[in-house]
Every structure is written in structure tokens, then in C-alpha cells.
Amino acid sequence: MNPLEDSRGGQRKPPGCDKLDLQVKMLGGIEAGGTKFVCGFGTGPDDLTFARFPTTSPDETLAGVVSFLKEANLEAVGIGSFGPVDLHPDSPTFGYITSTPKDGWTNCDLAGRVRASLGVPVGFETDVNAAALGEARWGAGVGLSNLLYLTVGTGIGGGALVDGRVVHGLVHPEMGHIRVPHELARDPFPGACPFHGDCLEGLASGPAMMRRWGKPPERLPRDHPAWPLEAHYLALAVVNLALTLSPQRIVLGGGVMRQTQMFPMIRVEFTRLLHGYVRHPAVEERIGEYIVGPKLGDRSGILGALALAEQAAG
Amino acid sequence: MNPLEDSRGGQRKPPGCDKLDLQVKMLGGIEAGGTKFVCGFGTGPDDLTFARFPTTSPDETLAGVVSFLKEANLEAVGIGSFGPVDLHPDSPTFGYITSTPKDGWTNCDLAGRVRASLGVPVGFETDVNAAALGEARWGAGVGLSNLLYLTVGTGIGGGALVDGRVVHGLVHPEMGHIRVPHELARDPFPGACPFHGDCLEGLASGPAMMRRWGKPPERLPRDHPAWPLEAHYLALAVVNLALTLSPQRIVLGGGVMRQTQMFPMIRVEFTRLLHGYVRHPAVEERIGEYIVGPKLGDRSGILGALALAEQAAG
Numbered sequence: 137m138n139p140l141e142d143s144r145g146g147q148r149k150p151p152g153c154d155k156l157d158l159q160v161k162m163l164g165g166i167e168a169g170g171t172k173f174v175c176g177f178g179t180g181p182d183d184l185t186f187a188r189f190p191t192t193s194p195d196e197t198l199a200g201v202v203s204f205l206k207e208a209n210l211e212a213v214g215i216g217s218f219g220p221v222d223l224h225p226d227s228p229t230f231g232y233i234t235s236t237p238k239d240g241w242t243n244c245d246l247a248g249r250v251r252a253s254l255g256v257p258v259g260f261e262t263d264v265n266a267a268a269l270g271e272a273r274w275g276a277g278v279g280l281s282n283l284l285y286l287t288v289g290t291g292i293g294g295g296a297l298v299d300g301r302v303v304h305g306l307v308h309p310e311m312g313h314i315r316v317p318h319e320l321a322r323d324p325f326p327g328a329c330p331f332h333g334d335c336l337e338g339l340a341s342g343p344a345m346m347r348r349w350g351k352p353p354e355r356l357p358r359d360h361p362a363w364p365l366e367a368h369y370l371a372l373a374v375v376n377l378a379l380t381l382s383p384q385r386i387v388l389g390g391g392v393m394r395q396t397q398m399f400p401m402i403r404v405e406f407t408r409l410l411h412g413y414v415r416h417p418a419v420e421e422r423i424g425e426y427i428v429g430p431k432l433g434d435r436s437g438i439l440g441a442l443a444l445a446e447q448a449a450g
Numbered sequence: 451m452n453p454l455e456d457s458r459g460g461q462r463k464p465p466g467c468d469k470l471d472l473q474v475k476m477l478g479g480i481e482a483g484g485t486k487f488v489c490g491f492g493t494g495p496d497d498l499t500f501a502r503f504p505t506t507s508p509d510e511t512l513a514g515v516v517s518f519l520k521e522a523n524l525e526a527v528g529i530g531s532f533g534p535v536d537l538h539p540d541s542p543t544f545g546y547i548t549s550t551p552k553d554g555w556t557n558c559d560l561a562g563r564v565r566a567s568l569g570v571p572v573g574f575e576t577d578v579n580a581a582a583l584g585e586a587r588w589g590a591g592v593g594l595s596n597l598l599y600l601t602v603g604t605g606i607g608g609g610a611l612v613d614g615r616v617v618h619g620l621v622h623p624e625m626g627h628i629r630v631p632h633e634l635a636r637d638p639f640p641g642a643c644p645f646h647g648d649c650l651e652g653l654a655s656g657p658a659m660m661r662r663w664g665k666p667p668e669r670l671p672r673d674h675p676a677w678p679l680e681a682h683y684l685a686l687a688v689v690n691l692a693l694t695l696s697p698q699r700i701v702l703g704g705g706v707m708r709q710t711q712m713f714p715m716i717r718v719e720f721t722r723l724l725h726g727y728v729r730h731p732a733v734e735e736r737i738g739e740y741i742v743g744p745k746l747g748d749r750s751g752i753l754g755a756l757a758l759a760e761q762a763a764g
Contacts, residue, residue: 220729235729282619294694298612298619305596305612305696307730314690315723317631331725376628380608380694382619409629411645415534415549416621 163449164205164213164254165441167263168246170238174438175201177208181274181432181439193240194249202253213250214259214444216266216437221246223260223308231260259444263437265302267389267430268295270440275431276387284383285436286311288370289390292337296381303381312337316372323348323365340369342392358397366392367401374402374427375409384418389430396429403427477763478519478527478568479755481577482560484552488752489515491522495588495746495753507554508563516567527564528573528758530580530751535560537574537622545574573758577751579616581703581744582609584754589745590701598697599750600625602684603704606651610695617695626651630686637662637679654683656706672711681712685719688741692724698732703744710743717741 160179167174169191176186185208189200205213220236222229231247247260261269268277268285277283283297294311296303303309313335318327327334328344338344345353349362356362374386388402403423410419418426430436474493481488483505490500499522503514519527534550536543545561561574575583582591582599591597597611608625610617617623627649632641641648642658652658659667663676670676688700702716717737724733732740744750 296694298617299615301613303612303695306698306732307696307728309696310693310727313727314693315631315686317629331727332723372629376690377694379624379628380610380691381617382621382623384620409646413624413627413645414621418620 160209161211162208163442163445164208164210164256165438165445166201166205166213166215166217166250167266167437167441168215168217168233169263170218170236173197173201175204176438176442177205177210178442180442181435184435184439184442186438191238191241194244194246198246198249198253202250205254210254210256210445212257212259212445212449213254214261214266214441214446214448215247215250216261216263216269216441216444217246218263221260221262223262223304231258257448257450259441259448261302261440261444262293262295262308264293265295265308266440266444267436268297268387268440269302269443270432270436270438271387271389271430272297272300273443273446274439275436276428277385280384282382282384283387284377284381284385285387285389285430286370286373286377287390288340288388288392289342292341292373292390294377296377296383298381311373311377312341314373314376316369316376319365319368336369336373340366340373340392345392353392353395358395363395363398364401366395367398368405370398371402371405371409374406378406378410378414382414385425386427387430387436388427389436393429399427399429474523475525476522477756477759478522478524478570479752479759480515480519480527480529480531480564481580481751481755482529482531482547483577484532484550487511487515489518490752490756491519491524492756494756495749498749498753498756500752505552505555508558508560512560512563512567516564519568524568524570524759526571526573526759526763527568528575528580528755528760528762529561529564530575530577530583530755530758531560532577535574535576537576537618545572571762571764573755573762575616575754575758576607576609576622578607579609579622580754580758581750582611582701582754583616583757584746584750584752585701585703585744586611586614587757587760588753589750590742591699594698596696596698597701598691598695598699599701599703599744600684600687600691601704602654602702602706603656606655606687606704608691610691610697612695625687625691626655628687628690630683630690633679633682650683650687654680654687654706659706667706667709672709677709677712678715680706680709681715682719684712685716685723688716688720689723692720692728696728699739700741701744701750702741703750707743713741713743 162177164177173189178184222232233244251258271277281300286294292312318334325348327338329338476491478491487503492498536546547558565572585591595614600608606626632648639662641652643652
């Protein structure tokens with residue numbers, strides 16, 4: 137299978153140049169999503185070569201991914217995957233996509249199959265943890281040890297770095313499902329989460345906006361009342377996460393955050409809700425650098441997978 | 451100044467035995483509170499000798515503390531302090547109590563003064579972080595690397611261990627001030643937090659209960675409707691913190707949690723609110739061991755200070 141397309145920001149080398157790559161050890165990355173797998177190789181953002189493959193069956197999708205990554209002389213591969221996944225190194229199903237309803241992918245040994253096919257060490261993470269790691273390594277979190285990355289799109293998910301390491305714990309965080317106060321007076325929409333109704337994801341994901349307003353968020357005008365409400369819910373979430381993790385910076389990514397008019401609204405609302413409670417110049421004087429968009433744009437995930445490869449290579 | 455009293459669980463050695471201590475290196479701990487300083491020495495829970503001094507002026511209180519701790523042959527001292535404190539090792543005011551309104555204690559170099567008086571390494575933390583560390587070292591979190599300790603009393607505060615280390619970040623967490631949904635229909639009380647009104651602390655601290663119900667929580671009957679409401683707010687908080695930090699166990703301490711009838715209520719409500727979202731036997735099968743009280747009782751803080759001393763001693 138051939139790559140569907142070459143992505144902006146990436147460069148495909150002409151076939152004759154591949155031999156050059158054999159001289160240099162490269163890192164491979166796989167951003168495994170429910171609709172597409174983005175994969176790439178290189179040593180960082182400046183020389184990333186990447187391609188996309190649709191998520192069909194594991195056999196078909198992985199055949200394309202592996203054949204593409206074999207073009208490079210890989211030292212290691214990192215995978216940031218859709219979930220749920222098993223991240224426990226001691227577990228017999230470590231590196232698996234576990235109980236996904238997605239056809240054919242339930243209990244898929246993603247990391248094991250990639251390792252077996254490519255014969256190199258494999259790093260494995262959730263997609264959002266990988267994106268957090270990508271921003272920490274090459275994006276908005278460079279030089280910081282404590283970073284929070286929140287993605288707001290089809291779902292809401294968060295990845296946190298504490299002391300430079302991704303937070304796991306018992307399983308892994310599911311920050312998208314925290315409860316925040318529901319503004320029932322101005323927002324009677326009951327929430328869209330099948331598990332929790334009006335949890336954060338139920339109130340503020342892309343599908344929640346779609347159901348509340350009857351059209352997809354990208355088709356709502358920039359001055360629509362949807363945006364201050366959305367900014368309010370996201371600010372509540374950011375307040376809770378900031379008070380729990382005390383990150384040095386908060387990166388908000390994902391499709392809904394392409395509506396960049398929300399950043400100033402979220403910063404104002406965050407400051408109002410926090411009410412002077414975090415006394416630090418990063419919050420009190422430089423809020424514009426405290427709550428930011430991803431510096432790597434759409435590439436946080438795939439570059440995070442590369443950063444995972446770097447760690448796996450040791 | 452003499453110790454006010456010897457505490458239950460602690461042992462004072464008769465003066466003649468003090469010479470024995472000179473043979474053994476001991477750890478010292480200070481739990482610095484706004485009304486009293488608890489201090490102790492020993493090597494752990496089994497041989498802890500401790501005493502309490504009222505929090506008057508820094509000169510007077512520290513004179514008592516230092517004179518008591520000098521009885522032992524200390525290797526290092528740990529301090530868990532009321533705040534706000536400066537925990538940044540690189541800061542010129544590291545180890546200070548900073549902007550407290552408490553008379554005489556503003557910008558008090560607590561760690562520096564203790565270090566100068568006792569001439570040993572000093573570890574320094576917030577009071578709740580120290581308590582989390584105490585439970586991790588000798589209490590409900592032994593053997594776990596990811597632990598959450600939440601204290602519910604005059605205020606609400608949380609301390610988290612991730613990969614065995616206390617989470618700091620930009621400043622330090624202030625989990626007591628997260629926002630949770632306010633049950634306005636059954637609870638019109640506006641909240642008691644001077645900063646945020648109906649944040650968690652504003653809804654669920656001891657003083658919030660006092661103001662809502664007109665009497666201190668310890669005087670409310672065990673079947674009073676105050677308790678299911680309190681358990682509901684605490685369960686919301688525990689859900690949010692669990693989804694953000696993914697701890698392996700959650701310890702709920704502090705004065706309000708002496709109402710142990712709340713533990714089963716919180717567990718049931720936590721499970722209902724989580725709605726199957728954390729798929730792990732620790733939550734799904736052993737909730738009674740997942741949300742627990744402090745195993746060290748009232749001694750989490752002072753033993754956490756001892757654990758800090760152990761770390762400072764290297």
C-alpha cells in the first residue's frame with residue numbers, strides 16, 4: 137500500500153536518495169488513530185519524512201506502515217495510539233489496543249507486531265501522552281519539566297509531564313472526563329458523554345458542540361455565543377488541572393482549538409476563576425505564554441512518537 | 451519552653467535515657483501548623499518520640515522546637531509546613547513561609563533557621579505533601595509509587611506522589627480549590643471560600659459545613675443529611691483527581707474524615723460517578739482498598755516530616 141499523501145511540513149525524499157538514509161540512524165514514529173495512521177522517520181521536526189495510511193484492518197494498515205518505515209535505517213520506533221491501550225510494562229498485554237469497539241482492533245498487539253516486523257525497540261504511549269511528549273521535546277514545552285497538554289476535538293484528553301516524565305499511575309489519566317460545573321441557566325444541553333452525560337467531554341468536545349448548536353463547530357461564526365461558553369468550560373477544566381498538577385505551561389490542542397479566538401477568552405476566564413490563587417509571574421504576568429497552542433501544530437503527535445522512539449533507543 | 455504534652459502513640463524517654471540516643475543517628479521531623487508545631491525524632495513509627503508547641507512567635511516556637519530536637523543525635527530534619535511556602539530549591543526564599551497573614555510568620559525563613567540551629571540537612575515541604583509522603587513511606591501507600599492524599603479539615607488540600615516523588619511543578623498543587631458541580635437544587639449554600647466561593651474547599655471544608663448547617667461537623671449526628679451531601683462533593687473531587695493523576699490509592703484524611711461513615715458513601719458515589727471509566731481491578735473489585743483513611747492516623751504529617759528527613763539525609 138502506498139502512502140495516501142505527503143503532509144505539509146514533511147518532505148518525501150526522491151527514491152534515489154534513500155541510500156543516504158542507510159548511513160544515518162533514524163527514529164521512527166507512528167501516530168495510530170482511529171481513522172488514520174500517520175507515520176514518519178527522521179531525527180526531529182526539521183527532517184521528518186512522513187505519510188498517512190487509512191485505519192482499515194490491522195493487517196492492511198500495518199503492512200503499509202511497516203513497508204514505509206522500512207525505507208529508513210531505524211534505531212527505534214515510537215507509537216502514540218488511540219485507546220484504550222495497556223501501558224503497564226509488566227502486563228502480558230503491554231502495548232495492546234485493548235477493549236476498543238473499533239472493528240478488528242480489539243486486543244491488537246500493536247507494539248508487538250511493529251517490533252516483530254521492524255526488529256527495533258518500540259516505545260508505546262497513548263496518543264495524547266505522545267503529543268504532550270512531542271511538545272515537551274520540540275515544541276511549546278522545551279526546557280520545562282512539568283507540562284500539561286490538553287486536546288479538544290472529537291474527544292477531550294490530557295497528557296501530563298511531571299519531572300520530565302509522562303504521568304501514568306494505576307492506568308493513565310482520563311482528564312477529559314472530569315466534572316466541571318454545568319452552566320445550566322445558560323446551557324440546558326444535557327451533555328453528550330455516553331458514560332457521564334455532562335462531564336467535560338460531554339459539555340465541550342466537538343461532538344458536544346455539534347449536538348448543542350446543530351452544526352459542527354468549524355461552521356459556527358467566530359462571534360457565535362458558542363465560543364464564550366466553550367471557553368468558560370475549558371477554563372474551568374484548565375483551572376482544575378492547573379491546581380492539581382501545577383504545570384509550568386498548558387498547551388491546548390486539537391480540532392476545536394483551531395478556533396484561536398478562544399485563547400484570549402480562556403486566559404481571561406482562567407484568571408478570573410483562579411482569583412489570584414497561583415502566585416507566580418508565569419500566571420500573574422505572562423498568562424499569554426502560560427496557556428498556549430501547540431507549537432508543533434498538527435505534528436505534536438507524530439513528533440511525540442519520534443520522541444518516544446528516542447527514549448526507547450536509550 | 452517545655453513541650454505542652456506528650457501525644458498518644460508517642461513515647462517520651464525519661465531524661466536518663468537520652469544518652470542512649472547519642473549512639474544512634476536519628477531523624478527529626480517538624481509538622482509546622484498554624485496553631486501548633488508537632489515535632490518528633492526517631493527512625494520511624496515504632497520509636498517516634500514527639501512533643502507539641504503552640505504556634506506563637508517564630509522566636510518562641512522555634513526555641514522550643516530546637517531545644518526539644520537537640521535531645522536527639524539527629525542526622526537530618528524534615529519540615530512539613532503550613533503555607534504558603536516557597537518550595538523552589540533555586541529560589542532565594544526557598545524554605546520560607548511567604549505571604550501568610552499569620553502574625554509574625556510572614557517571610558519567615560523556617561528551613562534556614564532550623565538548619566542554622568541544628569546544623570543538619572533539612573528537607574522542606576508543604577504540610578499536605580509531607581502527610582502524603584508519610585503515608586507512602588509507612589502508611590496506606592507502602593509499596594505504591596502513585597498515591598493521592600487529600601486532607602479535609604479547616605481547609606482542603608492534596609498531595610500527590612507520581613513515580614514515588616511528590617508533585618511540585620510551577621508552585622505546588624492546590625487541589626482543595628478545584629471547581630466541582632455545585633448541587634444548587636438541594637444545596638443553596640453559596641460556598642465559604644473567600645477566593646472562589648463554591649470551589650471544593652468552599653463547599654466541603656469543615657468551616658463550610660459549619661456555616662451551612664450552623665454547627666461544627668463533629669456535632670452533626672451521623673445520620674444527618676449533611677453527610678451524604680459532603681460525601682457527594684468529596685466523591686466528585688476524588689473522581690476529578692483520580693482521572694487527572696491516576697493514583698494507585700487515594701487516602702482521605704483530616705478532621706472531617708474522622709466521620710468514617712462517609713467512606714462507604716464516598717466509595718459508592720465515586721463508583722456511580724466514574725461509571726466504569728477506570729477499568730482496573732483496584733477500582734472495579736477492591737474499591738474498599740482504593741479509597742481509604744490514613745493508616746498512620748494523626749501521625750501522617752509528623753511521620754512524613756521524618757520521611758523528608760530521611761530523604762534529606764540521603
